[in-house]
Structures are given as structure tokens and as C-alpha cells.
Amino acid sequence: MDVEKANRSRDRTCCCIGTTICIIIAIVILMLILAFTVFKPKRPVISYNNMSVKDLDVSFDITKFKVYLNLTLDVDLSVKNPNKAGFKYSDSTAFINYRGQLVGEVPIPADQISAGETKAMNVSLTLLADRLLSNSDIYSDVKSGVVSLNSYIRLPGKVKILGFKIHAVSTSSCDFSVYTSNRTIGDQSCQYKTKL
Template identity: 45%
Template sequence: MTSPNPRKRCAVIVCLTVTAVIVLLVLLIVILGFTVYKPKHPVTTVNSVSVADLDLSLDLTSGVKLNISLDAGINVRNPNRVGFKYSDSTAYLRYRGKDVGEAPIAAGRVGARSSTDMNITLTVIADRLVSDRNFFSDAASGTLPFESFIKLDGKVRILFSFHVTAYATCDLQIHVFNRSVSQKCHYKTKL
């Protein structure tokens, strides 16, 4: 019986060692990707809403004149260890379920484990608001009920790209006589 060639035996050992190291590295990267670097939901919060402009008058010749603009301060927090990149979005203002105003939100990026503040102005489209049959009774009572809706779609890239979405909705009560706003917000995230 002849013994195997020492060079072949050494080559087999080196090949098996290199394969084992590669498998362990891939396994380590996958474990880190799904534990430490697991994608988390970004959180969008509405910090403040104020009345920027509120003009409501009734003219017998031209009808109802209405101009409402709301300023909103928004914060987007990214809890991930990598950046969150979001696409162009829109914030909507709704009155009794109907879209009556909007504001564009430009695409952007939030760095790893950081947050960014932005200000938007929601402008009401008067024709849509005045055409609602409840508007005049709400205006006469002194409180207009609105809802704001913000949705940010984006991606985080951890080994692969993961699509994430953050929502923020707020129930707003605009008090016509003193031009103040009360709000109650709800936040939802989705992966």
C-alpha cells in the first residue's frame, strides 16, 4: 500500500480550511444582518401645528371667502445603524374624510441613528372645503375638524434593500375665533 502524496494532502487541508473560514464569515454576516443590523421602522412625529393664515368672511356679492394655511413642524427619526432614504411624499389635510389640502415633502435622507426636522405648510383648497354641507355649521360652532395624514416611503439598505414606511395622522381641531389648534396624533410604522 502506498501513502497519499503529502502535497495533495496539504492542498486538501488548506482547501477545507479556506472553505470553513468562508462559510463562517458568511454565517457571521447573515447573523449580524438579522440581529444587530435588523431594519427598524423610521418614526415620523408631528411636533406642532399652528394656524399660519385664517381668513373667513361672507360677502353677499361674491359668496364665501376662505383662506386657511397651517404650519406643521415634523420630525423624522431613523433608529437604524444605516441611513434611511425616502422619496418625494405628500402630506394631506382632510375634512370629514375628503382631501381639502396638501403640502409636498421633498425626497431626502436621514443619517444612521439620527433625526431631521422639517417644516411644511398645508394650504386648504377653499372650493373643496366650502362645498361640504357640514362646513357652515362647523364654522358657526367655532371649531373646524381636520385630519392630517403624512406617509414617508423609503428604503434602508442592510445587505439588501428593505422597503419601510412611516405614517403619522393627527386629528386637528381648528378653533376659528382664537386661531388656535388642538391636536391628537397617532403614529404607525410598517416594514
């Protein structure tokens, strides 16, 4: 009889261990399925919604073939977080370039975007006139009435999914033209990239 009780006890123990192992395996499989479907990391995307000339002052020094250009752009951006978890990005900077030369920058403070949220940002980019004085192309470009510029933004951050932190970097680069005669922006072409 003692042997029979011992066998029953052993059978119950084996049954409990087997059930526990099956439950753990099922939970792991469920977490893997969720990680690769619902909680799969998606790329945050920066979009340019609108860009306009806020301030533009142009003056020529014909004797020295120099132009003095002060330009401030209002840029409406949005950052979309398609993940089921928040995207926390670090301090960043928006840059403005003229023919590959950095001519202006503005800081973008660190922040967080909730799951599925699209965050609007308004950035004022000011072109630093003193950085253009040594550039010989600016005179002819302003005289023609069209100044071609590029804006570049890089947002590095992290998405936390199921306890794991996944690094993500979202960048946007826009080439555009400023028409000095009527203070408008045209010929806008943007490229967006994200790396996980």
C-alpha cells in the same frame, strides 16, 4: 517516497480546503448574526412635534349660508431613522382633509436621512377654500368655532443594509381641531405606522 510526498501534498490541500470552507462558513454566520441584530432593519418614524395656525381668515355670507375659510397651518415634523444605514425616501405629499374630503396638499421632496439621524421638516399646509364651498357642514362648524381636520403623510423609501435594499413606508395621520375664535389647535390625536 513519491507516494509519501503525494500523501503529504494531498493532506495539505485537504487542510487548506477545509480551513477555507470553515472561514467562509464563519463569515456567513457572522453576517447573518449582524443582519439579525445590529443591522436588523428598523422602522423610520414620523412624529408631529408642533402644529400651529399661521394664517386664518373667516367670513360669512349669511344670505347664502356660506362661509369662506382660508387657513394655513405650520407643521413641524421629524423623521427618525433608527437604522445603521441611510433611509432614502421618494417624493411624497402631505394632505389635509375635512370630514374625509381632501382640501389641501403640499409636496415633500425626496431626500435621504443618514443612519441614526432625526431630520426636522417644516411644512405649511394650506386649506383650499374653494374645495369647501360645496360642503354644507363647514358653515355650522365655523359658526360653532371648531373645525375638525385631519393631516396625513406617507413617506415611501428604502433602507440599504449589507447591500440589500429593503422597502419601508412610514405614515402618520393626525386628527385635530382648529379653534377659529382664538386661532389655536387642540384635541390632537396622532397615529403612526410603518411597514417593512
